[in-house]
Amino acid sequence: MAATATLLGLEKKSLREQALAALRTAITSGALEPGRHLVETELSEMLQISRGTLREALRQLQQEGLVSAGTRGRLSVRHLDAKEIRDIYSVRAALESLAARTLCELPDRQHVIGSLRAAIQAMEASTHGTLEERVESDLDFHRTMCRLTGNETLLHSWESLEGSIRMSIMFAGLEKGVRNMSVDRHNDIVAAIETGDATLARNTIREHMDSAAAVLVA
Amino acid sequence: MAATATLLGLEKKSLREQALAALRTAITSGALEPGRHLVETELSEMLQISRGTLREALRQLQQEGLVSAGTRGRLSVRHLDAKEIRDIYSVRAALESLAARTLCELPDRQHVIGSLRAAIQAMEASTHGTLEERVESDLDFHRTMCRLTGNETLLHSWESLEGSIRMSIMFAGLEKGVRNMSVDRHNDIVAAIETGDATLARNTIREHMDSAAAVLVA
DNA sequence: AACACGCTGACTGTAAACAGTCGACCTCTG
DNA sequence: CAGAGGTCGACTGTTTACAGTCAGCGTGTT
Numbered sequence: 402m403a404a405t406a407t408l409l410g411l412e413k414k415s416l417r418e419q420a421l422a423a424l425r426t427a428i429t430s431g432a433l434e435p436g437r438h439l440v441e442t443e444l445s446e447m448l449q450i451s452r453g454t455l456r457e458a459l460r461q462l463q464q465e466g467l468v469s470a471g472t473r474g475r476l477s478v479r480h481l482d483a484k485e486i487r488d489i490y491s492v493r494a495a496l497e498s499l500a501a502r503t504l505c506e507l508p509d510r511q512h513v514i515g516s517l518r519a520a521i522q523a524m525e526a527s528t529h530g531t532l533e534e535r536v537e538s539d540l541d542f543h544r545t546m547c548r549l550t551g552n553e554t555l556l557h558s559w560e561s562l563e564g565s566i567r568m569s570i571m572f573a574g575l576e577k578g579v580r581n582m583s584v585d586r587h588n589d590i591v592a593a594i595e596t597g598d599a600t601l602a603r604n605t606i607r608e609h610m611d612s613a614a615a616v617l618v619a
Numbered sequence: 620m621a622a623t624a625t626l627l628g629l630e631k632k633s634l635r636e637q638a639l640a641a642l643r644t645a646i647t648s649g650a651l652e653p654g655r656h657l658v659e660t661e662l663s664e665m666l667q668i669s670r671g672t673l674r675e676a677l678r679q680l681q682q683e684g685l686v687s688a689g690t691r692g693r694l695s696v697r698h699l700d701a702k703e704i705r706d707i708y709s710v711r712a713a714l715e716s717l718a719a720r721t722l723c724e725l726p727d728r729q730h731v732i733g734s735l736r737a738a739i740q741a742m743e744a745s746t747h748g749t750l751e752e753r754v755e756s757d758l759d760f761h762r763t764m765c766r767l768t769g770n771e772t773l774l775h776s777w778e779s780l781e782g783s784i785r786m787s788i789m790f791a792g793l794e795k796g797v798r799n800m801s802v803d804r805h806n807d808i809v810a811a812i813e814t815g816d817a818t819l820a821r822n823t824i825r826e827h828m829d830s831a832a833a834v835l836v837a
Numbered sequence: 838a839a840c841a842c843g844c845t846g847a848c849t850g851t852a853a854a855c856a857g858t859c860g861a862c863c864t865c866t867g
Numbered sequence: 868c869a870g871a872g873g874t875c876g877a878c879t880g881t882t883t884a885c886a887g888t889c890a891g892c893g894t895g896t897t
Contacts, residue, residue, distance in 0.1 A: 499713040552710070672850080
């Protein structure tokens, strides 16, 4: 069964895609805890899908860095130590700095600024919600920033990193994680982009990410 | 059959891994031309493997950006236009800039510089070889730079981009591609890293990548 | 007690078969 | 002739079955 968009906007997702989403959530939420050996026969039973379908989903999660291969093809949920979290955030900072600089160089930034402000409003709204919602709206802001560059490769690279980012936040604990997700900091980022000063924007992102990583590994 | 390292250093690779490598090479060399519909039944026959095994390999290639999904799950070899090549090189520059800066910040760089100089010597040797060899040694230099940072996430991100980089070079033609793979430019990069000046190193990489992209899309 | 060997169950890798979707083509009807 | 409907082959998505590897455990030998 292929993914199908129907007239009413309903979308049938393939079992593989559904499994991928479910596993991604289970891993990044900690339900499948770090180091946990992912046994195909168990998971396929839990998810009520065949092992072949599950393998395809697991391959993608492996590529995304959520799953690591041990001896003999055994997969387990990846465990992140402090260095790895810092490394992830370094790469994240590099990608988002590129995004910010790219947005500064756009001839017409108004539409972009509008979208980013909308994302910040969503962040503001989320401060009355759960910690999960706050994390979601924060990541959505950053993803939006990458998407608005129009650089598909950048968005794809960021999205490939997203799982690792989520796991880093989960490792630290949500309460710690949201400590760097304030609306003010994100307003600073948008303001920097609005000035069109690419160096300022890059530095603002860099500081934001350095600070976030420091909190996560403390 | 799992991948197995034996006493003599021989390594049995799984069929999936072998298929992955073969397909990657076929795509990045242009043997499987851009836009070509990848029919599972054909490919599995060509490679003499089952469709299930092939699908796992194709999923990874899709994740690497070498293969794009069309309607109804149909996969085809990705086609890159000039913008996409520039985008790929922007992301590449961001990642390698991070690598260069990270290497500048290492307390003891001598071992690192040695490895980079060895990679340059391999590049020098390759100037007497084929164009393919020159491309290989160039990419090896850059991969080495990322690996030496010790940042696994960075290396993985770079390697996930490698296929797209190779395809960009293939699109332009190898002759054009190697135009920016001179030993001098790479000596400049190493020299910049040797100074420990992160900004200089970053700028050297940035210029190198900007110049490479410009040549590829000209 | 320590070591070697054999067996078994658990697990991964892979192939083959089944099932559903859809485009192309053909036939029929007005 | 144009349009509708049906059929069939090509293809993707998924399941089931087969095969090989290896860790753990039990047994026998020294």
